Amino acid sequence: MNVLILEDNAELALLWSRHIERRGAAVTCATGLESAVAALEGSRFDVLLLDIECAGGAALTVSDLAAYRDPKARVIFVTASRFFSDGLLFSICPNTCAYLHSGTPAKDIADMVEHYTAVRA
Template sequence: MNVLIVESEPALADLWRKHLERSGMAVRVATTQEDAIRQIVEDEPGIIILDLVQVEGSALAVSDFASYRCPQAQVIFVTNTSFFSDGSIFAHAQNACAFVQSGTPPEDLAAMVEHYCRRRPKTA
């Protein structure tokens, strides 16, 4: 399964990437909206781990583009803020499958990715 991590903080993205790769996932990392869009076009990930707070760009723009370009892709949103803590992210992003804190243990995040990979509908 191809996974795209969109995270402005390189150390956090690297931590998540290492855990996912140990689980056998093919992982790419983007640090900006522009880079994320390019990688979605090139790789069509099945799962996107997307930090809501981006230094350069908009997480919702990345989610919207992914929804258009690869509609089967699911997004696990992460954040270190209380924004969208009411669950309204699911009303704003049709491809949202989970919403967790950035401090979620990386092994738990990897388990979530594996879970959503198994639930992903098969395409012909």
């Protein structure tokens, strides 16, 4: 299972990646649009964990690119905002499978990643 994390808070990305790696995943962390696009060009990801507030909307661009390159890739959006709490992301980004608060415990985020990786397989 390959996972891409787009999060500009390096400590939070590291926390999430450690929990996900314990489940046997290979994790790539990106801090902005350029590094996330470069990762997508070089690898195929089963699940993308994207902070919707990262780098001025880069998460939506990364989600669109991922959907184009691999329509089966699942996207879990995280945010500290309540802006998309109405479920709009599910209609904007067809590969969205979950929307979580960035304060969600890392273990629960890893559980979600593992679940949607299994669903894809």
